[in-house]
Amino acid sequence: xxxxxxxxxxxxxxxxxxxxxxxxxxxxxxxxxxxxxxxxxxxxxxxxxxxxxxxxxxxxxxxxxxxxxxxxxxxxxxxxxxxxxxxxxxxxxxxxxxxxxxxxxxxxxxxxxxxxxxxxxxxxxxxxxxxxxxxxxxxxxxxxxxxxxxxxxxxxxxxxxxxxxxxxxxxxxxxxxxxxxxxxxxxxxxxxxxxxxxxxxxxxxxxxxxxxxxxxxxxxxxxxxxxxxxxxxxxxxxxxxxxxxxxxxxxxxxxxxxxxxxxxxxxxxxxxxxxxxxxxxxxxxxxxxxxxxxxxxxxxxxxxxxxxxxxxxxxxxxxxxxxxxxxxxxxxxxxxxxxxxxxxxxxxxxxxxxxxxxxxxxxxxxxxxxxxxxxxxxxxxxxxxxxxxxxxxxxxxxxxxxxxxxxxxxxxxxxxxxxxxxxxxxxxxxxxxxxxxxxxxxxxxxxxxxxxxxxxxxxxxxxx
Amino acid sequence: xxxxxxxxxxxxxxxxxxxxxxxxxxxxxxxxxxxxxxxxxxxxxxxxxxxxxxxxxxxxxxxxxxxxxxxxxxxxxxxxxxxxxxxxxxxxxxxxxxxxxxxxxxxxxxxxxxxxxxxxxxxxxxxxxxxxxxxxxxxxxxxxxxxxxxxxxxxxxxxxxxxxxxxxxxxxxxxxxxxxxxxxxxxxxxxxxxxxxxxxxxxxxxxxxxxxxxxxxxxxxxxxxxxxxxxxxxxxxxxxxxxxxxxxxxxxxxxxxxxxxxxxxxxxxxxxxxxxxxxxxxxxxxxxxxxxxxxxxxxxxxxx
Numbered sequence: 049x050x051x052x053x054x055x056x057x058x059x060x061x062x063x064x065x066x067x068x069x070x071x072x073x074x075x076x077x078x079x080x081x082x083x084x085x086x087x088x089x090x091x092x093x094x095x096x097x098x099x100x101x102x103x104x105x106x107x108x109x110x111x112x113x114x115x116x117x118x119x120x121x122x123x124x125x126x127x128x129x130x131x132x133x134x135x136x137x138x139x140x141x142x143x144x145x146x147x148x149x150x151x152x153x154x155x156x157x158x159x160x161x162x163x164x165x166x167x168x169x170x171x172x173x174x175x176x177x178x179x180x181x182x183x184x185x186x187x188x189x190x191x192x193x194x195x196x197x198x199x200x201x202x203x204x205x206x207x208x209x210x211x212x213x214x215x216x217x218x219x220x221x222x223x224x225x226x227x228x229x230x231x232x233x234x235x236x237x238x239x240x241x242x243x244x245x246x247x248x249x250x251x252x253x254x255x256x257x258x259x260x261x262x263x264x265x266x267x268x269x270x271x272x273x274x275x276x277x278x279x280x281x282x283x284x285x286x287x288x289x290x291x292x293x294x295x296x297x298x299x300x301x302x303x304x305x306x307x308x309x310x311x312x313x314x315x316x317x318x319x320x321x322x323x324x325x326x327x328x329x330x331x332x333x334x335x336x337x338x339x340x341x342x343x344x345x346x347x348x349x350x351x352x353x354x355x356x357x358x359x360x361x362x363x364x365x366x367x368x369x370x371x372x373x374x375x376x377x378x379x380x381x382x383x384x385x386x387x388x389x390x391x392x393x394x395x396x397x398x399x400x401x402x403x404x405x406x407x408x409x410x411x412x413x414x415x416x417x418x419x420x421x422x423x424x425x426x427x428x429x430x431x432x433x434x435x436x437x438x439x440x441x442x443x444x445x446x447x448x449x450x451x452x453x454x455x456x457x458x459x460x461x462x463x464x465x466x467x468x469x470x471x472x473x474x475x476x477x478x479x480x481x482x483x484x485x486x487x488x489x490x491x492x493x494x495x496x497x498x499x500x501x502x503x504x505x506x507x508x509x510x511x512x
Numbered sequence: 513x514x515x516x517x518x519x520x521x522x523x524x525x526x527x528x529x530x531x532x533x534x535x536x537x538x539x540x541x542x543x544x545x546x547x548x549x550x551x552x553x554x555x556x557x558x559x560x561x562x563x564x565x566x567x568x569x570x571x572x573x574x575x576x577x578x579x580x581x582x583x584x585x586x587x588x589x590x591x592x593x594x595x596x597x598x599x600x601x602x603x604x605x606x607x608x609x610x611x612x613x614x615x616x617x618x619x620x621x622x623x624x625x626x627x628x629x630x631x632x633x634x635x636x637x638x639x640x641x642x643x644x645x646x647x648x649x650x651x652x653x654x655x656x657x658x659x660x661x662x663x664x665x666x667x668x669x670x671x672x673x674x675x676x677x678x679x680x681x682x683x684x685x686x687x688x689x690x691x692x693x694x695x696x697x698x699x700x701x702x703x704x705x706x707x708x709x710x711x712x713x714x715x716x717x718x719x720x721x722x723x724x725x726x727x728x729x730x731x732x733x734x735x736x737x738x739x740x741x742x743x744x745x746x747x748x749x750x751x752x753x754x755x756x757x758x759x760x761x762x763x764x765x766x767x768x769x770x771x772x773x774x775x776x777x778x779x780x781x782x783x784x785x786x787x788x789x790x791x792x793x794x795x796x797x798x799x800x801x802x803x804x805x806x807x808x809x810x811x812x813x814x815x816x
Contacts (some may be wrong), residue, residue, distance in 0.1 A: 142778065149554050161654055165553065170781035267757045324648025327668030327757065331646065350603030467779050471574075478762045482671060506550070 053085030085403060092127070094404045095184045100130040107159035110388065111353055112424035116411070117159065119419050123189070123410040124403075131403065139328065140164035149176055153397035156404035160216070161390045163468040168391060173508050178394040180214040183405045187344060189413040196412055203457060204388045204429045213508065217408065218388030219420070221427040222348045223367065223446050223457075224274040225384055230364035230441065232340060240368035240422045242381045243278070244311050247371045251320040254343045260316055260322035263342035265330035269477040270463075270470070272312065275346045276477065278370040278385045279308035282457050283380025293461045293504040296512050298493040307373060309480060309487035316483045326482050338363065352442030353425045367445040368452070383456035385448055388429050390404060465510045472497035524554055540794075546787035553783035565788035569815060574760075575789065578767040583747050583810050584769075585681055586800070590741035592685050594734060597692035600627060604693070605700040606708075624697060627690040635687075639754030642683045646670050646755075671757050673765040680766055694738050699730035728810070735808045742800050746793065748773065769793050 050214075103124065114137040121135050124318035136155075138144055142164045146492065148154045148172070158165055171177055179197040183199035184205065197205065201221055208216045228240060238258055241247040251261035265271040279404045281289050284304030291299040315321055322342045325333060337345040338358050345351075352365055372381045392411065394404035411414065417433035422424065425433065425443055427450070434447055450457070463470045476493045484494070501507060547565055551558035569575050604624060607617040617623075629639070645652040648668035657665050669679045703726055711721050727734075749770030753759050760767040760775075769789060777786035 092622045120676055146553060150556060152556065164778075167779070167781040170552045170554050174552060176554060266668075267759075269758070269761075324671075326762075327646070327671035329643070384749040471775070471779075474758065475763060477762055478671075478757060482673075484673070484763070 054486045056410060068425065073240065076327075079164065091192070093400050095182065095405075095409065097127075097128060097402045098135045098400070098404045101400040101403050102132045103134070103407060104155040104203050104398055105135045105157045106141065106155040106406060107135070107137055107157075108141050108161040108165065109139060110162045110422070111350055115423040116219075116416055116420040119416045120407060120411040120413075123413065123416065126409050127406070127410070128403070142166045149395065149397075150189075152397045155399055156398040156400045157392060157407050158396055158497060159219075159390055161391050165391075167467070168216060168393070169508065170211060171393075172213075172215045174456055176396050177215040178396050178398070179403050180208070180405070180408075183217075183408055184214060186405075186409060190415075199412055199430050200297065201388070201429045201431060203386065203459065207388045207459070208391070211263075214389040216393040217412075218430075219390040219392060219411065219429055221386065221388050221429050221450075223384050223386045223427070224278065224346070224348045225367045225369050225443075225449065226275065226344045227337070227347055227351055227365055227367055228344055229340070230366045231362050232343065238343075240366075241371050242396060243375070244371050245395040247317070248314070248320075251315075251318065251458070255320070259340065260342040262346075263322035263328070263333050263336050264346055264354075264481070264488060265322075265326045265328065265333045266326035266478075266481065267329045269481065270476040271330065271346055272481055273473060273477050274348070274385060275370045276308050276312045277460055279311055280305045281385065281460075282370070282377045282379045282381075283307055283373040284384055286376075286458060289458055289460055289511055291463065292498075293349075295462075295466075295497065295498050295509070298495065300498060301491045304373070304378075306487050306491055309490050311373060312478055313487050313490075316481055326478070331444070334358075344444050348444070349446045352440060356425075364441045365445075366441060367449050371450055379456055379458070382449075382452045382454070383458060384453045385459055386450065386453070387459040388455040388477070407462075460510060461510070466501055466507065468507070469494075469497055469500070495511055522570055543787045543790050543794075545688055546784055546792045548788075549784040550782075551784045551787075552781045553777060554781065558784065560656065561784065565785045566792070569786065569788060569792060572675050572772075574772050575765045575769070576766055578769045578772045579764060581677055582748070582768050584677060585684065585745040586742060588681055589684050589688070589745040590738050592739050593688045593692060596685070596689045597696050598727070600689070600693045600733050601696035601700055601782050604697050604725065606718055606722060606726065624694065627693040629690065630687045631691045631694075631781060633687070635750040636754060636778070640681060642679075643670070643755050643773070667764055670755060673763045676756060676762060676765045679750065680694055680755060683746065683751055683755070684748065688741060692741075695732055695733055698735040700726055703729045731808070736807065738804050739801050739806060742804055744801070746797055761763060 059414060064290060085098045085101070086096045087101075087186050089096040105117060107114060108367055114135075117137070118135060121133050125131070125210070139162065141158065141162060142162055145154060145160075146166060147160060149166070154176070160168060160171075184195065186196055188194045188196050188199055200217075204218060204221075205214060207218055226240070233239065236254075238253065241250050254261040272376075277292075280302075281304075284302055288299075288302055288304050291302065292305075297298075322333075322336060325342075328336065334345060334351065334355055335358055336342055338355055338360065349367065352359075355365070369382055369384045378405065392408055394401050396406070398404055412430055414430060414433060417428035417430035418437065420428045421434045421443070423436055425440060427443070427446055434443070439447060462473075473494050476485065476490050477494075480487070480490045502509075546558065548560060548562060549558035550561050552564075600623075602730075604616040604620040607620075631642075646669040648654065648671065649668075651669075653669060654666040657663060668676060669675050707725060708721055711725055716724065747770055748768045752766050752768050752771050753774075756766040762772050770793075773786045773789040773793070776782045776789065
C-alpha cells in the first residue's frame with residue numbers, strides 16, 4: 049500500500065467517523081424514564097418521599113424575588129433532615145432547562161415563568177409533566193384535615209389543567225383592571241366610573257383639568273387587550289369567553305366583542321389617550337402615569353411592585369374593575385379578569401418527583417403564602433393568606449376588588465393555548481389603537497387567524 | 513523524520529478541528545436534519561415530515577413579510593453604509609487644502625477615532641439608546657425637529673408602520689459606518705502618494721482622483737464590506753427585538769427572519785419549522801455572498 053492511498057483512506061474514515069458522532073450526538077436522543085422510588089407513607093410523609101433523597105429546585109427569579117421559594121426550602125429541610133436541597137433562581141428558565149428536559153435529566157421542581165419560560169402546553173404534550181392530583185388530595189401542612197386542593201383560590205386548579213389532568217399550579221394571583229391614583233382623584237373629586245358612558249364623561253372632565261385621561265403600554269398591545277376583552281366578557285358573559293377560547297367560527301365577531309373593540313377605539317378617536325402612547329414601552333407609560341401625565345392605565349396587579357421605586361409618596365395607586373359596557377351586560381360590574389401565574393411543575397423524568405410534590409405542599413402552606421404577600425407585595429393563591437396583614441394601598445385594593453367580584457372572576461385561555469393567535473391579536477390591537485383599523489377590521493383580521501388556526505391539524509387543540 | 517512530522521501535524525490540527533466540528537459543523541448538520549422533522553424542542557422524539565416545513569414557509573404571512581423587510585434592509589444598508597463610509601474616509605485622506613493633499617481635513621486624526629466609537633457599543637445598548645431617541649413626546653429626535661422648526665414632522669417613529677423600518681435601518685447604518693470608515697481609510701492610506709501626486713500634476717481634480725485612482729485601488733475592501741453588510745442586513749434580530757413595538761410591529765412592519773425564527777422556536781415550540789427557516793436563511797446568505805463577490809469582481813491592480 050502506498051502512502052497517498054492510505055492517507056486518503058484515513059481521511060475518508062475520519063469523515064465517516066465524524067459524521068457518525070455528529071448524528072449520534074443528535075439533540076433529540078433522549079433518555080428513558082427512571083424508575084420512581086417511593087418511600088413509606090406516614091402521617092408526616094403523606095406523599096411517600098424516599099428517605100434521604102436529594103431535591104433540586106429551579107425557579108424564575110423575577111419581580112416576586114426568591115424569598116418565598118427559599119422559605120419553602122427551609123420548611124422542606126425541617127421535614128426531611130436527611131435530604132440535601134439545592135435551590136437555584138434564574139432569569140431565563142427555558143434556555144437552561146430545555147436541554148435538561150430533552151436529555152431526561154430535569155430538576156425536581158420548576159417555577160416555569162418569565163419571558164424565557166418553556167411552552168407548558170408543549171411540555172405536557174411531550175409527556176414531560178407529573179400529574180399533580182396526588183398533591184391536591186394530600187393533607188395540607190397547616191391542617192391535616194384540609195386537603196391542599198381546598199386551600200386554593202377559585203380557578204387555580206382549572207388554570208393548571210391541560211386535557212383533564214392537572215399539570216402545574218400557579219402561585220401568584222393576578223387581577224387585571226384600570227389603575228388610578230386615589231389622591232389625584234380625591235383632589236379633583238373624581239370617582240372610578242362603573243359604566244362606559246360614565247367613563248367617557250369622566251374622560252372629558254379629566255381632559256378639562258389638563259391631564260390625559262388614559263395612557264397605555266403601546267409597545268406591548270396585550271396590555272390594552274386586557275380591558276378590551278374584559279369589556280367583551282362582561283357584555284357577552286362566559287359564553288363569549290368560551291367561544292373565543294374554543295376557536296368557534298365568528299367568535300371574534302360577536303356583538304359583545306365588536307362593541308368592546310369599538311369602545312376602546314372610541315378612546316383613540318375621542319383623543320382620550322396621551323399622545324404618543326402607542327410608541328411607549330411599559331416602563332415609559334407607567335412612569336408617565338406615576339408622574340401624573342395620565343389618569344388611568346390598564347395593567348395587572350403586579351404594577352405596584354414594578355413601580356415601587358418610581359411612585360411618588362401619597363400617590364395611593366388603586367385598582368378599579370373595568371366599567372360595565374352596556375346596561376344589559378351578562379356579568380355584573382364587579383366582575384374582573386383574574387388568573388394565576390408563576391407556574392410550578394414537577395417534571396415527569398425528575399429524579400425525586402415525590403420530593404418535588406412535597407416541596408409544593410410546603411410552598412402552599414399558610415406560612416410561606418403570608419411571607420409571599422409581604423415580601424413580593426402580591427396575592428398568593430392560598431385562601432386567607434392576606435388576612436390580618438397590613439397591606440399597601442395597591443394590594444389592599446386588589447384584595448377588595450377580588451372580594452367584591454366574588455365568583456365572577458373570568459379569564460381567557462387562548463393566550464396560553466395558542467401563542468400564534470395571541471401574536472396576531474396583539475398586532476391587530478396595535479393597529480386598532482394606532483387608529484389604522486376600526487372595530488370591524490380588527491375583528492375580521494383576528495377571526496381570519498383564528499379560523500386558520502382551527503383548520504391547522506398540526507396544532508394541538510384544547511377545549512373548555 | 514516524516515513520521516514525527518505527521519504526528520505533530522495531526523496533534524496540532526486535531527483539537528481545533530474537533531472543536532469546530534462539535535460546536536459549528538455539528539449544530540449546522542443537526543439543523544438541516546431538524547428542518548425535515550416536526551420536533552417541538554422538548555420531547556425526545558422527532559417525526560420525519562420531509563419538505564413540509566419548507567412548503568409551509570411560502571404561505572406563512574409572517575415569514576413573507578420578514579423576507580420583504582430583510583430585502584429592504586439588504587437594498588439599503590450595504591449601499592448607504594458604503595457610500596457614507598467612502599465619503600468620510602475620502603474626506604479623511606483626500607480632503608483638506610490641496611497643499612496638504614494626502615493628509616485629509618483638519619483634525620482627521622481625531623475623527624478617525626471618533627468615527628469608531630459606535631462600533632464599541634454593544635447592539636443591546638444601541639437598541640436601548642435609540643429607543644430613547646425615537647420616543648414620542650420628549651424623545652431626542654422629536655425634540656431636535658421641534659427646535660429647528662420642523663415640528664410638523666414629529667411622530668411616534670417606532671409606532672408608525674411607515675417610519676418604523678427606516679428608523680431601525682438608520683440605526684444599523686449609524687452603527688456600521690464607523691467600522692468601514694476605519695477599514696477604507698486604512699486602504700486609502702496604502703494608495704501610493706506618487707500615483708496621486710502624478711494625477712494631480714496632470715490636472716486631475718480631487719473628485720477625479722477619487723473616482724479614477726482611489727476607488728479602483730480600494731475596491732477589494734469595498735467588496736468585502738458589501739458581503740459583511742449584506743449578512744448584517746439579513747440579521748437585524750437584536751435591534752428589532754429590543755427597539756420595536758410588539759416586537760416586529762407595528763403591523764409586522766419590522767418583522768425580520770431572525771425574529772420569526774426565534775418566535776417559532778421558543779414561543780410556539782416549533783423547532784423543526786424554525787430550523788427550516790434557518791436553513792432557508794443559510795442558503796439565501798450563501799447565494800447572496802456568491803452573487804455579490806461575482807458581481808463586484810474587477811481586474812486586480814497590482815502595485816509594485
